[in-house]
Amino acid sequence: MKKIILSKTVLLLFFVFITGSFFCQEKGGKTDMNKTVTDLIQLPAPEFESTTSLEEAILKRRSIRDYTKEPLSIKEVSQLLWSAQGITDEASGLRSSPSAGATFPLEVYLAVSNVKGLNAGLYKYNPFNNTLKLLIEGDKRFDIGNAALKQGSIEKSAAMIILTAVYERTSVRYGSRSERYVNMEVGHAGQNIYLQAASLGLGTVMIGAFNDDALKKALNLPDNEFPLAIYPLGKI
Template sequence: MGINIGNQDTADLPKKVKLPGPEISGRSHIEELIAKRRSVRRYTDNKLSESVISRLLWAAQGISSDDGLRTSPSAGALYPLEIHVVIGGGSELEPGIYRYIPEGHALVREIAGDVREKLSKAALFQPMIGSAPVSLVISAVYPRITSKYGSRGLRYAHMEAGHAAQNICLLGVELGIGTCTVGAFDDDEVKRVLKLPSNEEPLYILPLGYV
């Protein structure tokens, strides 16, 4: 998978950030989490730890089996989704835009600096995106799935984005992290802020912060 870095000088960008492993043990209480899930648009100033970000990313698209299957169902196990992590000043990680790499459970920083205001502007100036310490942007590389399923693959990619977003929402309840699923934005502007390749389309923005 190629990494899009545009014309930016990347001399100061780390190549890879290895993330802590997920916590998958413990007694399940999924019904309680479903009942408590609500959209949250105001957050405290508490920082999101690297461990918390790691767990949310794993819930969305992490590898959960020895044969490479992931935490969200995907038609044909083709996995057209990409997850980008927009870090402001509210994390242990350096500000910037990171791409999640499920293989190896790692982050690669592609763009340095705090771009939350630009992302908020691209999302019709929705304030929670500018104020949230971290936002996740779920995008799709459609050719990965339309190559097998044709135009029907577009629907499958959108379904998968919903699966991934719900996993994030439910684990967020468990961790005391609020979020809301944002679909109102200018696609081209979001692509410009994230410097996405032409074949990758943004689907969801999920701002994250402690309730």
């Protein structure tokens, strides 16, 4: 009799476990249990060829602040993230834009509002395995827009790339020259985003006018990481 009760209990526990994990998945990754499964997103591989020449992209590059309400695709945001900091030499870990002494102080975030296949939220880009990690759920346009003088391009964007820097990575090697090096670096990565957007027929603009503390808070950045530029993105 004891054996039957025991095996029934085991069966019941098994059933509870199976249905429990099913419901966890149905909730779309809001529980810790599911975090590692759904909150890490593998991005599509970047394309290395296109019908737009580099010269044409340079010619067409413009700061564009008005976008349609059409969603971006995950392929488009993947390509833009790669252009900013993607690994372009697997063996050495070198990237799409130059870095003083290859110290790589920049970090890349994607704030998603209207991208097909991605829930709204703030994600961090990992160039090594081409993934996005969900950090904060929900549309961040209001908070980021408030930090950036309520600029209209943010409100209209379908997504935003935000570049931040950890200055220490460069200052351990270059001391007081590191600040200028890091600030130059963000320009290199940003120009790549502009040219990639031009090549994809998308619009972007570099936003440098924002309140540092408010943006840092909106992105929940650690103390040693500083926001440097916002790039709203959208179809035109």
